[in-house]
Amino acid sequence: MVLNVTSLGKVPGVCDANNKFLDIYVGNVGSVHDALVLRRSPMYKGSLYPPQGCFLLGDGGYPCIQHPITIVTPYRQPVASQVEARFNRHHAKARNVIERTFGALKTRWRAIFLRALEIRPTFAPKVVGACCLLHNLCVDADDLLEVNEAEEDGRDAEEEDPAAEGRELSGSGLRATLSAEVSAPQVLAACLVEHDYI
Template identity: 65%
Template sequence: MTPACRVSRESITALTQMLPREKTHGWSHELEVLVTIYWLACGASYRVTADIFHIPLATVCRIIHKVVDEMMSIIHNVIHFPRQEEMEDIGAGKLFPSIILQGICDAKGRFIDVYVGNPGSVHDALVLRRSPIYQQALYPPAGYFLLGDGGYPCLQHPVAVMTPYRQPVASQVEARYNRHHAKGRNIIQRAFGILKTRWRSIFLRALEIRPIFAPKVVAACCILHNICVAAGDIMEEEGGPQMEDGDEHDDAEVDRRDLAGGDVQARLAAQLSAPDELPACLSEHDYI
């Protein structure tokens, strides 16, 4: 059953131990978790899942909704901002079938924030402005910034987001900045790639569920992703990570709360091209 669930036994055990255990009768908690993970991994209908486990159809529906709701109760234990001593490079990005998942991850590809539920037609910049991280200026702390693709505005406040320069770039300085930006942003692209590979039936197929339940299902996949990363249960994305030199930019409306990040972007670009001391991970051999 573990191969069909697309997660290791260690990851399943870790999730089971983290979820509330208030059952005193009925199906075992372990079986309920297994049924839910199988449904997420295979994208099967409730009826097919019921036949696989020999459980009544109505019970399978109840079990899946119950376990997903339990997972929502631990989401902030699994997906959370790092402490100051844990600060690392992070990335921001998006993935959308019919609803948008805006995610931020750390250098290991673990999600530290997710915001799910906007329709796929909503512009990236508007999704950002609707999210708690923007509305409440939750992250990152002063002196740090997020890397976002060209669909996001370049900002200093209320959330610091650095984006690539528009194509065509005006100089080698901007081109070099874009290359380093793409390398850093590759982490979030790979995280989304792994998410789609492991839960392809959720992200690449139409789901036979009510729209109001869909954001919880997507968030549950993100919780499982972090649990798998912590357990060393890594699945390579199909096709391998994609490196991009830059992204298309769409003009977004300016919000009165925005403080543009162009000055910070320019200083970063200049430092990359004429650094006093550059971290080893950013070193190149063609500085001028």
Template identity: 35%
Template structure:
């Protein structure tokens, strides 16, 4: 029986702390650079303490205040500004922040260090995944180190991945299956469609094994294969195949294919099926369009037209995913395939979460 998730990611389970001292050392890096050469440093005398130390304390307080100031700026945004910048509603964000805070992924204990609060961590993650800007301006905006920013992003992504089974799941209940089929029939005129299967290429920088990841268009990419229901939700994902893989090869490597081949009724009861474009094979549970030729009957041509209208739902889902989480359009700099895959899957999870919360995004689907 297929699992709801198609790839198992090992999430980090250890809590983490980010010291304010760590973020402050950048301002005083010249001290550590000459460690061991104390004779060259003119340390302040006791009588100079009142001159030397107050400025140090002032700069530390100033750095912390800059973080607070930017958080206040975010809080001052209107709901429309928040959604335009963070790509989801403030209500959805606050609900996720509350869940993150209770999850234990962001440390609440101190042990002498100041942890970053869940709200700040989630805002850093949203800023990263909703835009294509590099880490440096994000770290500068939130006034923490680049390494700490990257750790926050990975930590929040690891927490989101724990929601995979709940957020992206195959329809099992009869009423749910019937509802999806009825919606597809209403929109396309074809009965018993349980979903659309399609894939999209996620562009990446040139990796080490470049030839394997070079797709037919000459770009380097990894593949996200997904099944989509009538409400544009992902019901199954398979992510990480190199861009050179064709549709059939990627499909046959997915757990979806193996389960459907050996136990079709567990996934496709009551003669339900998926539809896919002509690049997919014709299977008992997967129906591509009729091959275009001069011998097609009027009924077959009509079916192909309805089939094409159904496939547009898959296109819309991918357009919405990349419009909401613009990092998914192109991963610059990052060459770690595991990290990129985690971020794509996290975006898919948040995509479904937003739809479940009726948090919709206006996107031009043309």
């Protein structure tokens, strides 16, 4: 599961590997910091995602936390080692799923998202939500769009909200563990074979 903010304003969304939205939160203005939008979302307040043993991938605008939801973010630039650089590369590749999902959403509904909407501002979140639901219906019906790989948007290098640090349980330990696993894939592969997950 991947968490990201799109250029549709501040719309954090969670999607699966099939480019289907699992959760979105609409209704914040673009000037609100990503971490604040996250803390306002029902997903965060109700600890709705991810399931036990899983985590969300977020870009650099989110805090790396383990509670009340688990979000793993990339290391801040400049990275301290090759292990951190390798982790950031793998993290960016995995996060491309959400970039493609939002890209397909904007491509499918380009008449809505690529021009100014002439509607009441209070109605705009309902339009975005409806487009996400219709996108999921299209995915279920195998009406898929081919979207070019998303360009890196540079957000991974952003710093987390300094005010948010200390308020959440840090996810740095989990990120360090994942970095070590990415740097030692033979250990991870042996673990998978040993447990018959392949």
